[in-house]
Amino acid sequence: MSRRKILLLKCLVWVGCLAPLGRLVFRALTDRLTANPIEFITLSTGTWTLIFLLVTLSITPLRRLTGQAWLIRFRRLIGLFAFFYGFLHFMTYICLDKFFDLADMVKDVIKRPFITAGFVAFLLLIPLAATSTAGAIHKLGGSRWRLLHRAIYVSAVLAVIHFWWKVKADTQQPRIYAAILAILLLYRVAVWLVRRARSIRSAPEVPASTDMEHDRGTGSQRIVPFNQKPRP
Amino acid sequence: MLIRKAADIRPSEVTPKELYLNRRRFMAAAGTGAAAFAAGRFLRNLITPGVLARAGTRLQYTKSSLSTQGETLTPLKDITTYNNFYEFGADKDDPSRNAGSLKTSPWTVTIEGLVKKRVACDVDTIVRMHPSLEERIYRLRCVEAWSMVIPWIGIPLSSVIKAVEPASKARFVAFETLYNPAQMPGQRRSVLQWPYVEGLRMDEAMHPLTILAVGLYGEPLPNQDGAPIRLVVPWKYGFKSIKSIVKIKFVENQPPTTWNLMAPQEYGFYSNVNPEVDHPRWSQAKERRIGEFFRRPTLMFNGYGDQVAGLYAGMDLRKNF
Numbered sequence: 223m224s225r226r227k228i229l230l231l232k233c234l235v236w237v238g239c240l241a242p243l244g245r246l247v248f249r250a251l252t253d254r255l256t257a258n259p260i261e262f263i264t265l266s267t268g269t270w271t272l273i274f275l276l277v278t279l280s281i282t283p284l285r286r287l288t289g290q291a292w293l294i295r296f297r298r299l300i301g302l303f304a305f306f307y308g309f310l311h312f313m314t315y316i317c318l319d320k321f322f323d324l325a326d327m328v329k330d331v332i333k334r335p336f337i338t339a340g341f342v343a344f345l346l347l348i349p350l351a352a353t354s355t356a357g358a359i360h361k362l363g364g365s366r367w368r369l370l371h372r373a374i375y376v377s378a379v380l381a382v383i384h385f386w387w388k389v390k391a392d393t394q395q396p397r398i399y400a401a402i403l404a405i406l407l408l409y410r411v412a413v414w415l416v417r418r419a420r421s422i423r424s425a426p427e428v429p430a431s432t433d434m435e436h437d438r439g440t441g442s443q444r445i446v447p448f449n450q451k452p453r454p
Numbered sequence: 455m456l457i458r459k460a461a462d463i464r465p466s467e468v469t470p471k472e473l474y475l476n477r478r479r480f481m482a483a484a485g486t487g488a489a490a491f492a493a494g495r496f497l498r499n500l501i502t503p504g505v506l507a508r509a510g511t512r513l514q515y516t517k518s519s520l521s522t523q524g525e526t527l528t529p530l531k532d533i534t535t536y537n538n539f540y541e542f543g544a545d546k547d548d549p550s551r552n553a554g555s556l557k558t559s560p561w562t563v564t565i566e567g568l569v570k571k572r573v574a575c576d577v578d579t580i581v582r583m584h585p586s587l588e589e590r591i592y593r594l595r596c597v598e599a600w601s602m603v604i605p606w607i608g609i610p611l612s613s614v615i616k617a618v619e620p621a622s623k624a625r626f627v628a629f630e631t632l633y634n635p636a637q638m639p640g641q642r643r644s645v646l647q648w649p650y651v652e653g654l655r656m657d658e659a660m661h662p663l664t665i666l667a668v669g670l671y672g673e674p675l676p677n678q679d680g681a682p683i684r685l686v687v688p689w690k691y692g693f694k695s696i697k698s699i700v701k702i703k704f705v706e707n708q709p710p711t712t713w714n715l716m717a718p719q720e721y722g723f724y725s726n727v728n729p730e731v732d733h734p735r736w737s738q739a740k741e742r743r744i745g746e747f748f749r750r751p752t753l754m755f756n757g758y759g760d761q762v763a764g765l766y767a768g769m770d771l772r773k774n775f
Contacts, residue, residue, distance in 0.1 A: 256546060257528075257536035257744045258600055321748060326737075334735055387735065390598075391716055392544035392645045 223292040235296055239303040242270045243310070260318045267311035268340075272385060272399055274304035275378045279406045286413070298354055301374070305351040308344050336387035343380035346373045375410075378403055513669045515587035515607050520662060522591050522688075522757070528602035530671050532744050537678045538596065539697060540646055541631065541638035548640070553677035555637050556698065561682045567628070567703035570619035577682045581668060583617040584609035589672075590665055592688035594695075595727045595756045597713075599749075601741045606686050607669030612660045620656075620704040627659040628652070628709035629685060630701035646712050652696035653709035653723070654687065657765055663688055663758060666699075689758040691725045722775040726766070727756035731775045 223231075246266055249255050256262045278301040285293040320327050330337045350371055352358070359367050382403055386396035539549040542556075564574045573579075581587065587607050595601045615627070633649035635641040641648045658664060667686045668675060675681040680697025687694050693713050703709075713721035720734055729739045729752040740749035755762050766774075 257532035258546070258742065260742070260747075261546075261600070318747075330737070333732075336735055390544075391540065392643075394643070394645075 223290075228292060228295060232296070232299065235299060239274070239300065242266065242307070260314065264311065264314045264319060267307050267314055268385070271304055271308040271311050272378075272381050274300055274307055275374070275381055276399065276402050276406065278304050279374065279378060279403070283406060283409045302351060302354060305347045308347055312344050336384055339380045339387065340384035343377045343384055346377040346380070350374060350377075375407060379407075511674065512672055513587055513607050513674065515589050515669075515672070518588040518590050520588075520590060521605075522593055522603070525591065525593065525603040526745075527591070527605055528744050533602060533604055533670060534676045534678060536744065538598075538692065539640075539678055539680070541640045541648075541650065541698070542678065543640050544645060549678035550676075552639055553681075555639065556632075556677045556681065557637055558677060558682040558698075561700075563683065563699060564701045565614075565618050565703075566701070567705050568621040568624035569704045570621065571617070573618065577668065580614055580666065580683065581609060584613035587668070588665075590663075590667075590686070592663075592686060593756050594686075594688065594692055595741060595752065597691040597693055597721070597725070597733065597738075599736060599738065599741045599752075600744055601752075601756075602744050605671055606665065606667040607672060608665040608667035608686065610662060611664045611666050611685070612662065614666065614702075615660060623706050624704035625656050626705050626707065626709055627654050627656060628701075628703040628705050629654075629696045629699050630703070631696055632698050632700045647715050649700075650696060650712045651709065652685065652694055652711050653705075654685075654694075655708075655765075658687065661762060661765065663761055689727055689755040689762045691721075691727060693721070694725050724766075724771075724774050726762075726771065726775075727752060728754060728771055728775065730754075731772055 246255075246263060249262075250259070278297060281293050281297040281300065285291060316322060316327065320330075331341050332338070350373060353362060353367065353370060362370065382396060382400050385399060386393060389396055535550045536546045537549040538546070539553065542549040542552040561577050562574055563577060563580055564572075566572050587609060590606045590608060592604060592606060593601055594604050611627075629652045631650040632638065633641060635648075654664070665686045667680070667684050668682060670676075670679060675684065677698075680695075683699050684697040685695045685699065694711075708723060711721075711723055713725075714723055727738075732738050738752055741752045742749050753759070
């Protein structure tokens with residue numbers, strides 16, 4: 223895919239990623255945030271955090287299955303939008319819902335398991351967003367960076383639990399998110415198992431870090447597709 | 455602060471009923487199908503006029519001294535677009551979008567069980583068991599920690615109970631909502647155990663604050679608010695106030711209730727509004743009044759303690775939540 227096409231696509235992805243926020247702003251300006259605006263904003267930003275987390279997690283499998291290596295260039299962008307919506311969700315809770323009532327929030331986090339889960343899910347995303355720059359990847363080194371960024375799996379699981387525990391009776395939506403997340407995680411387990419089986423068969427000491435290289439040109443990390451991986 | 459302005463809406467600022475109805479008429483006229491439907495409805499109402507004749511009719515009612523004083527009414531638009539009525543979907547805006555399929559006329563309510571006069575009669579017949587419709591302005595506190603102030607139109611449940619003469623053995627009253635998945639799309643999935651059932655102790659049912667509501671803001675109940683007849687028990691969480699009632703049964707033992715069956719550790723039979731007993735997953739100490747930015751403290755028995763606390767004298771409200 224050409225540089226120009228990638229740039230155009232990036233613009234489109236930006237617009238798409240900002241659309242949920244645009245919708246909220248539009249509804250706020252036209253007085254259509256329902257009878258309970260704070261609840262509406264909380265639900266909306268929370269839902270989009272979850273969606274962006276799942277989209278982020280589906281890029282690697284999609285890239286491997288389709289062989290479209292350029293997909294990886296969008297992973298960081300979409301991942302950062304997951305953090306962005308998570309941040310808005312968290313801020314809605316602090317600024318609007320609780321209005322900076324610290325004691326109340328601390329009590330919530332300690333006493334309410336669903337809030338604890340959501341809180342930890344968000345905390346885990348902070349170091350990932352902070353180390354998303356090219357510089358941070360260099361500093362940490364590929365393998366350590368990758369290890370750190372596996373925290374997204376835990377965060378996504380906690381985010382789904384957060385949603386599931388929050389629902390009063392109709393668990394249909396959280397079940398859908400849970401099923402998608404399960405597929406995305408099982409795919410990784412399967413890849414890991416296949417890779418382990420192969421490495422045992424060929425050479426026992428395969429350095430795992432060959433999986434990720436750094437693309438200096440665009441400053442984004444690139445992963446060599448599984449089927450093109452150099453074999454020792 | 456952006457949303458603050460809503461906190462001090464005066465009744466004079468509430469969207470006039472005429473405008474609201476104009477919008478309704480406009481929408482009805484938008485499609486010929488809708489227009490034909492409206493015409494059919496109008497004709498049917500001409501043939502069977504009743505106390506609750508539909509289509510924007512004003513109800514005749516008297517003001518009640520039992521109305522809550524000094525509260526700002528929640529706008530009609532909020533009361534009719536922000537609903538928990540799982541029979542029409544679990545999202546707040548689902549009922550207002552889906553409840554049009556509910557056929558509220560004719561509507562038969564069956565009164566049965568340990569009672570002298572077992573009847574199956576129209577809503578109008580039930581309404582006539584009390585001399586006149588009354589306006590009752592009550593706070594409504596949802597278990598989800600939001601609240602509204604609603605001008606209901608209805609009759610005291612006690613009048614109906616007295617009229618049908620329950621046996622002395624009857625200690626509880628059980629209520630049941632319509633079960634009709636064709637009209638209530640939410641019932642096609644087993645989110646809750648259908649039909650929705652609720653219950654009150656006899657003294658709670660006989661309490662003067664407990665009403666059967668058939669209208670709000672002076673007009674028949676919109677479908678999404680529990681048309682044509684619903685219970686309103688202002689000192690209990692909203693889910694106790696069962697909607698679209700088809701059956702009232704007098705029983706000896708405490709009847710099953712839907713949310714209690716769903717999650718017994720979260721929703722008790724009594725479910726009195728109580729800021730000191732939290733829901734296991736959230737605090738009940740405060741509530742958000744619809745239209746206000748800041749949460750306000752929740753009042754014991756939703757502020758009706760003076761009238762109802764006596765019903766629970768000597769009871770451990772933490773255990774009987």
